[in-house]
Amino acid sequence: MIAPHLPALIVVVPLVAGLVALFLGRGHLPWLLTLLVTWAVFALSATLLGRVLVAGAPPVEYAMGSWPAPWGIVYRVDAVNAFVLTIVSGIAAVCAVFARLSVAAEIPAERWRFFYSAWLLCLTGLLGITITGDAFNLYVLLEIASLSTYTLVALGVQKDRRALTAAFRYLILGTVGATFLLLGIGHLYMKTGTLNMVDLADRLAGLQSDRVVLTAFALIVTGLGLKVALFPLHMWLPNAYTYAPSVVTAFLAATATKVGAYMTFRFLFTVFGLRVTFDFLSADVFLIGFSCLAILVASVLAIRQNNIKRLLAYSSVAQIGYIMLGLGLHNHASVTGAVVHVFNHAVMKGGLFLALGAVVYRLGGATIGELRGLGRRMPLTAAAIVVGGMGLVGVPATAGFISKWYLVAGCLHGDAWPLAVVILVGSILALLYVWRVVEALYFAVPENPSLPVREAPLALLVPTWVLIGASLYFGLHATFTVATAKAAAVALGVGE
Amino acid sequence: MTAAITPALALAVPGLGALLVGLTGRWPKLRETVTLVTALATFAVVASLAPGVLQGERPAVDLVEEVPGIRLALVVEPLGMIYALIASFLWIFNSIYSFGYLRANREHKQTRYYTCFAVAIASALGIAFSANLFTLFLFYEALTFSTFPLVAHKETPEAIRAGRIYLGILVFTSTCLMLLAIIWTYAVTGTVDFREGGILEGKVTPAVAAVLLVLFVLGTGKAAVMPLHFWLPAAMVAPTPVSALLHAVAVVKAGVFIVLKIAVFTVGVDFISRERLGDALCWLAGGTVIVASLVALTKDNLKARLAYSTVSQLSYIVLAAVMGSRLGIVGGSLHIAMHAFGKITLFFCAGAIYTAHHLTEVSDMRGIGRVMPVTTACFLVGALSVIGLPPLGGAWSKWFLGLAALEADRIALLGVFLVSSLLNVAYLLPIAIRGFIDEPTHAVLRGGVQEAPLACVLPIVVTAAGCLVLFVYPELVFQFSNQILR
Numbered sequence: 001m002i003a004p005h006l007p008a009l010i011v012v013v014p015l016v017a018g019l020v021a022l023f024l025g026r027g028h029l030p031w032l033l034t035l036l037v038t039w040a041v042f043a044l045s046a047t048l049l050g051r052v053l054v055a056g057a058p059p060v061e062y063a064m065g066s067w068p069a070p071w072g073i074v075y076r077v078d079a080v081n082a083f084v085l086t087i088v089s090g091i092a093a094v095c096a097v098f099a100r101l102s103v104a105a106e107i108p109a110e111r112w113r114f115f116y117s118a119w120l121l122c123l124t125g126l127l128g129i130t131i132t133g134d135a136f137n138l139y140v141l142l143e144i145a146s147l148s149t150y151t152l153v154a155l156g157v158q159k160d161r162r163a164l165t166a167a168f169r170y171l172i173l174g175t176v177g178a179t180f181l182l183l184g185i186g187h188l189y190m191k192t193g194t195l196n197m198v199d200l201a202d203r204l205a206g207l208q209s210d211r212v213v214l215t216a217f218a219l220i221v222t223g224l225g226l227k228v229a230l231f232p233l234h235m236w237l238p239n240a241y242t243y244a245p246s247v248v249t250a251f252l253a254a255t256a257t258k259v260g261a262y263m264t265f266r267f268l269f270t271v272f273g274l275r276v277t278f279d280f281l282s283a284d285v286f287l288i289g290f291s292c293l294a295i296l297v298a299s300v301l302a303i304r305q306n307n308i309k310r311l312l313a314y315s316s317v318a319q320i321g322y323i324m325l326g327l328g329l330h331n332h333a334s335v336t337g338a339v340v341h342v343f344n345h346a347v348m349k350g351g352l353f354l355a356l357g358a359v360v361y362r363l364g365g366a367t368i369g370e371l372r373g374l375g376r377r378m379p380l381t382a383a384a385i386v387v388g389g390m391g392l393v394g395v396p397a398t399a400g401f402i403s404k405w406y407l408v409a410g411c412l413h414g415d416a417w418p419l420a421v422v423i424l425v426g427s428i429l430a431l432l433y434v435w436r437v438v439e440a441l442y443f444a445v446p447e448n449p450s451l452p453v454r455e456a457p458l459a460l461l462v463p464t465w466v467l468i469g470a471s472l473y474f475g476l477h478a479t480f481t482v483a484t485a486k487a488a489a490v491a492l493g494v495g496e
Numbered sequence: 497m498t499a500a501i502t503p504a505l506a507l508a509v510p511g512l513g514a515l516l517v518g519l520t521g522r523w524p525k526l527r528e529t530v531t532l533v534t535a536l537a538t539f540a541v542v543a544s545l546a547p548g549v550l551q552g553e554r555p556a557v558d559l560v561e562e563v564p565g566i567r568l569a570l571v572v573e574p575l576g577m578i579y580a581l582i583a584s585f586l587w588i589f590n591s592i593y594s595f596g597y598l599r600a601n602r603e604h605k606q607t608r609y610y611t612c613f614a615v616a617i618a619s620a621l622g623i624a625f626s627a628n629l630f631t632l633f634l635f636y637e638a639l640t641f642s643t644f645p646l647v648a649h650k651e652t653p654e655a656i657r658a659g660r661i662y663l664g665i666l667v668f669t670s671t672c673l674m675l676l677a678i679i680w681t682y683a684v685t686g687t688v689d690f691r692e693g694g695i696l697e698g699k700v701t702p703a704v705a706a707v708l709l710v711l712f713v714l715g716t717g718k719a720a721v722m723p724l725h726f727w728l729p730a731a732m733v734a735p736t737p738v739s740a741l742l743h744a745v746a747v748v749k750a751g752v753f754i755v756l757k758i759a760v761f762t763v764g765v766d767f768i769s770r771e772r773l774g775d776a777l778c779w780l781a782g783g784t785v786i787v788a789s790l791v792a793l794t795k796d797n798l799k800a801r802l803a804y805s806t807v808s809q810l811s812y813i814v815l816a817a818v819m820g821s822r823l824g825i826v827g828g829s830l831h832i833a834m835h836a837f838g839k840i841t842l843f844f845c846a847g848a849i850y851t852a853h854h855l856t857e858v859s860d861m862r863g864i865g866r867v868m869p870v871t872t873a874c875f876l877v878g879a880l881s882v883i884g885l886p887p888l889g890g891a892w893s894k895w896f897l898g899l900a901a902l903e904a905d906r907i908a909l910l911g912v913f914l915v916s917s918l919l920n921v922a923y924l925l926p927i928a929i930r931g932f933i934d935e936p937t938h939a940v941l942r943g944g945v946q947e948a949p950l951a952c953v954l955p956i957v958v959t960a961a962g963c964l965v966l967f968v969y970p971e972l973v974f975q976f977s978n979q980i981l982r
């Protein structure tokens with residue numbers, strides 16, 4: 001009885017739970033509900049992914065309220081969004097385990113229920129954006145996700161009041177981005193009279209030189225650029241990641257920009273189509289250009305940071321560059337690399353930010369000074385940071401290497417070896433910023449040796465190492481992730 | 497069945513040893529016993545593979561499928577066998593030497609030292625037995641990262657800075673050049689496996705193959721071809737046993753081993769020979785041989801002099817690989833073994849002199865032979881072997897390298913080898929000769945005979961004797977060299 005409604009449940013369950021969480025009082029009940037719901041949603045998403053990945057299976061379609069497409073809202077799940085759904089819900093589930101202690105340390109008890117409510121609504125929004133096949137519905141869910149994200153970032157206020165300005169800045173820029181997107185979707189609706197993505201793609205096929213469509217394209221790409229934080233539209237990201245509560249940073253870094261990348265894939269590859277986007281509009285030129293800038297400039301900026309959360313935030317901007325570069329090259333290997341990097345980066349960066357959360361839990365901050373000599377005092381947390389960092393560099397046997405392999409192969413297939421060099425130079429820059437952290441952890445003496453610092457509690461270590469362990473596992477045994485990413489590339493219209 | 501997992505076992509033993517060393521760190525004697533037992537066991541496992549390989553067996557093991565079409569896999573062939581035997585055999589004596597050296601010099605963090613050492617040896621064996629470029633790259637990077645703590649062991653600002661240069665050059669070259677070449681090879685051939693005769697011929701034009709060969713050779717930063725050599729002199733800040741085993745044997749020989757391996761199994765010797773793909777590299781490596789020897793002449797610090805001598809000798813093997821001669825592969829693989837024994841002896845001696853009398857500069861070592869006769873005699877043996885004079889092992893590899901230069905019709909390279917040998921004489925022999933003949937000038941050498949601790953002297957004698965043994969029984973190595981190309 002549940003099985004046919006599985007796609008709807010993925011969105012409805014966290015939505016309802018988000019409202020219920022508000023009324024569960026000041027104890028740990030809201031957390032418990034969040035934990036149960038995120039794991040349930042993860043199970044549902046994984047089931048859905050299994051269903052989509054069966055060879056030759058058509059995309060799973062679900063008509064909301066039984067209104068048939070193109071009039072009603074349709075959920076349409078293929079290998080691409082099923083994969084992203086699983087990533088988002090999986091990260092949310094792991095972060096939920098981490099949240100209890102970390103949130104208790106960073107947010108006053110009377111706000112816990114607001115926190116978990118916003119968390120669940122944010123999850124609802126991210127999952128909804130990913131699953132829906134309707135452009136306007138996507139916008140609505142994007143606003144749900146964004147508004148709850150601003151709230152989550154602002155909840156870091158107790159640790160550092162700068163969280164408020166960071167959240168406000170994010171709100172302004174996020175809203176600008178969303179508005180661009182809405183305007184674009186409006187133009188498309190004006191021209192085609194439909195909001196269903198498949199329907200839109202059909203009707204746009206012959207309209208590539210229409211000025212309304214071109215305007216819509218420009219608006220949508222700009223809006224998406226802001227949402228994914230593609231350089232130079234990334235200004236909101238570093239502060240938001242730095243001042244948000246630790247667990248929020250981990251969750252956002254691993255999911256929000258990934259969903260943005262998914263939206264970009266969906267609009268450019270499915271709605272506008274490869275022919276319009278690349279052959280006619282040559283969007284690859286600026287996508288690749290800005291991606292290269294993102295990789296190089298953001299990595300250099302990361303090297304100079306002393307706050308490790310901000311360092312990793314800049315690293316995220318660079319990593320988004322890798323994803324967008326793979327997207328811009330639009331060949332099978334590069335898109336496989338981009339999609340697999342969505343997964344790999346989510347796992348690595350999520351794990352890294354959780355490890356930093358554990359450091360913050362013990363030391364109250366995560367600057368390079370606080371990390372000094374931590375290798376002896378918090379060995380497991382420090383090891384997690386090193387392994388995660390090696391993943392960012394793309395050392396073999398970590399997940400990052402797999403992404404790098406396919407992205408470079410994609411560059412070479414596209415006869416663009418200078419781009420391959422950009423990717424490889426990017427990993428050297430990553431080594432520079434990661435190595436500063438490694439040296440601080442293992443080859444420096446603590447700033448305050450008398451301060452008793454113990455290893456983080458298991459409730460923080462286990463989720464951290466689940467993600468870091470996953471980044472190792474999927475670095476040594478990437479058959480599943482690569483096969484899924486290849487299926488996603490095919491679903492996006494770039495076969496081998 | 498048992499034979500098939502032995503290559504994996506060869507990696508697992510030092511890996512497990514590293515773990516045990518870490519766990520027994522609180523009890524120094526137990527920790528050292530574990531290290532020694534691990535080294536002996538590792539050599540036993542590696543040696544047990546040798547007879548089979550000589551009879552044509554190629555034990556192979558697939559560890560895990562990385563992504564579709566690319567496997568983490570091991571296979572044992574004669575070239576890898578030479579390198580693995582040398583690295584694991586010398587590890588035994590290097591361990592004994594380390595016990596003496598680290599204790600006498602009261603080095604800190606010895607547990608980390610022995611742990612990283614075991615991991616480095618496991619990585620080196622992984623390189624030796626890698627069945628494809630991916631596996632090779634993985635262990636290559638593992639070797640780089642596991643040796644960083646050894647290079648930066650002293651944790652002084654100077655050591656950390658040297659460590660950064662070490663890591664920076666090695667990772668930069670491997671990522672930006674070697675990995676690019678590997679993925680490029682994969683993109684054009686669809687495989688990264690090592691196959692006899694190479695995989696590139698027929699898939700790429702000779703021009704592209706030449707570019708790939710350059711990328712591979714320069715990307716193998718551990719081969720220290722100029723101008724990417726300066727990590728090696730920088731790494732000399734490490735404790736001497738590290739310089740001895742890693743920067744005369746395991747790490748640098750990994751570099752030239754990879755160059756040989758890629759020349760034989762990825763590009764193909766016949767392809768190199770027919771299209772003369774290595775022309776540019778011959779200039780570069782030939783220049784390195786001469787220039788590094790000249791720089792060595794100017795160095796007064798003994799370890800720095802030995803480091804530049806290593807840079808020069810490594811390029812012999814690079815030349816052997818890229819000159820496009822089948823004899824070159826024989827000579828190059830022989831030289832891996834011969835130079836290893838000679839150079840580790842010299843480094844051991846340098847460490848012994850430092851341990852006993854805290855001398856580092858060549859100019860202070862006059863008359864050292866009167867105080868440390870055994871060490872100086874062994875230094876002489878090692879120096880003569882590196883120069884390539886009979887009755888020492890180095891003579892054989894130089895002989896084959898010379899023949900190879902003639903076979904490849906590159907007379908100029910023969911000249912390079914000869915000039916370099918003369919330069920070797922000039923920068924190595926005076927140290928030993930003046931050690932025996934001159935009156936001591938430095939105050940600490942005025943006492944009676946005072947050698948380094950026995951744990952240091954014993955390994956020196958063994959490796960020096962090894963140089964002699966390899967002259968009398970070159971077939972210990974030669975029988976493998978001869979089977980690399982069938």
